[in-house]
């Protein structure tokens with residue numbers, strides 16, 4: 001079925017998926033904001049290497065299951081974790097000022 005679609009239609013399908021990915025990143029960051037508040041309340045550090053490791057391992061496993069290159073997907077998740085940690089650091093810095 002996908003073979004019958006024009007290049008424009010296929011690119012439109014990619015656009016829809018790209019927008020969905022961005023939406024999910026925004027949802028992830030909303031959860032990060034709640035986690036940031038809770039960790040600050042409990043006096044816990046922003047960066048938790050063991051938890052980041054769990055996230056990256058899960059990404060690799062799920063990627064392999066779906067036939068994707070795990071190392072490439074892990075790179076994407078490294079970026080997401082960095083974005084999340086940077087956001088948490090910045091929100092703590094803002095409270096100090």
Ligand SMILES: C=C(O[C@@H]1C=C(C(=O)O)C=C[C@H]1O)C(=O)O
Pocket residue numbers: 032035046047048049051052055080081082084085
């Ligand atoms: C979100 C958290 O904060 C950090 C960011 C993580 C992430 O974005 O997945 C994971 C671990 C922490 O380094 C957390 O502690 O769960």
